[in-house]
Amino acid sequence: MNPIRKQRIYALTAIVVGSILAVYLVVSALSKNLNLFYSPTDLLNNDLSPETLIRAGGMVREGSIKRSDTSLSIEFIVTDFKNDLKIQYSGILPDLFSEKAGVVVQGYLEKEGTFRAIEVLAKHDENYMPPEVAKLMEQTE
Amino acid sequence: MNKIWNYIKDWFIEMGSPPLFFKWSSKILPWLLFISITVFIVGLLWGLFYSPTDYKQGDVYRIIYIHVPSAILGQSIFMFMAICGFITMVWRVKISGMLLKSAAPIGASFTLIALLTGSIWGKPTWGTWWVWDARLTSTLILFFIYAAIIGLHSSIDDKTKADRAISILSLVGIAIIPIIKKSVDWWQTLHQPSTFSLTSAPSMTPDMYQPLLLCFLGFYLIFALLLTMNLRAEVVIREKNRSWVSKQFLNLER
Numbered sequence: 078m079n080p081i082r083k084q085r086i087y088a089l090t091a092i093v094v095g096s097i098l099a100v101y102l103v104v105s106a107l108s109k110n111l112n113l114f115y116s117p118t119d120l121l122n123n124d125l126s127p128e129t130l131i132r133a134g135g136m137v138r139e140g141s142i143k144r145s146d147t148s149l150s151i152e153f154i155v156t157d158f159k160n161d162l163k164i165q166y167s168g169i170l171p172d173l174f175s176e177k178a179g180v181v182v183q184g185y186l187e188k189e190g191t192f193r194a195i196e197v198l199a200k201h202d203e204n205y206m207p208p209e210v211a212k213l214m215e216q217t218e
Numbered sequence: 219m220n221k222i223w224n225y226i227k228d229w230f231i232e233m234g235s236p237p238l239f240f241k242w243s244s245k246i247l248p249w250l251l252f253i254s255i256t257v258f259i260v261g262l263l264w265g266l267f268y269s270p271t272d273y274k275q276g277d278v279y280r281i282i283y284i285h286v287p288s289a290i291l292g293q294s295i296f297m298f299m300a301i302c303g304f305i306t307m308v309w310r311v312k313i314s315g316m317l318l319k320s321a322a323p324i325g326a327s328f329t330l331i332a333l334l335t336g337s338i339w340g341k342p343t344w345g346t347w348w349v350w351d352a353r354l355t356s357t358l359i360l361f362f363i364y365a366a367i368i369g370l371h372s373s374i375d376d377k378t379k380a381d382r383a384i385s386i387l388s389l390v391g392i393a394i395i396p397i398i399k400k401s402v403d404w405w406q407t408l409h410q411p412s413t414f415s416l417t418s419a420p421s422m423t424p425d426m427y428q429p430l431l432l433c434f435l436g437f438y439l440i441f442a443l444l445l446t447m448n449l450r451a452e453v454v455i456r457e458k459n460r461s462w463v464s465k466q467f468l469n470l471e472r
Contacts, residue, residue, distance in 0.1 A: 104397060108404070
């Protein structure tokens, strides 16, 4: 191959590898801060002040949802299967909010360990299936 | 081996010469137009109207038949552009620079469609239009890189130099692609992980992913169609002072 072209290939490969490496280093240095939310375990031993707005996330524990009869208030427990976090919220919930489904809540962690949410987002998983299939799977479980 | 390589290279260079490209693309364009639009429409109709509903999301999930192919296209077009950039820089093939320039607005549009449809889907399912998680943010950055490539090209008058400038930019920008791809696995995000992967079966029933696969094909074909049309326009603009262009359009001999 023509030596000039060879040189260009080396230079370009260096550019591509260099930029991927640079981005990789930046991203791995920031890695912890790139998580969208804290898990209940992350929040267990923290030094966050109750005034800091944070996000927590996990699964809604089965049977933990307590709705109020007179208002939009709701209480539920979010778990990462190691630790639990009690959430208090008042407002409209997304359609996909349910037991055993993922949620991301934004709000404040209070001194006594409960989380006062100002926003609740539902997290969807990557599984899609028709209702009939879902019913069949539930029966076999 | 070397002989075969040279033969293939010469063939590509010949096919890529502007007058010859214009000629053969005129022949395939009507076919491409017909096939791509047919597959695109059939795939979308199948996905949007004849696939089953989802057990959890109901009909809202159907937006994936537009959202997922657009997002995939947004990323594959960028990889295609980086390859074009590499060829432009090493072999100085004129047509690959034009290909790169013609593909940029198409890739930007698909990325924008992915962002918009994702946002529309996010409101009813997640409860928010936008969240600054790793997947969404990195896709937005991809859109900005596309915008930078388009802007940079139009800001340089000498189009050969402009081609080289955006070649470098697309080669540098390629670093965003693995970040977008792996963001949902590396960090906790609101966006769900991929339903499809090369190594395992899709976590979706066949009657749902079959139309999706057809949509992928339809979107790729639409990209091929738009790229051919853009490239033909680009070739004519760049070569407007050449005799083959005036012969083609004015039936004049110079």
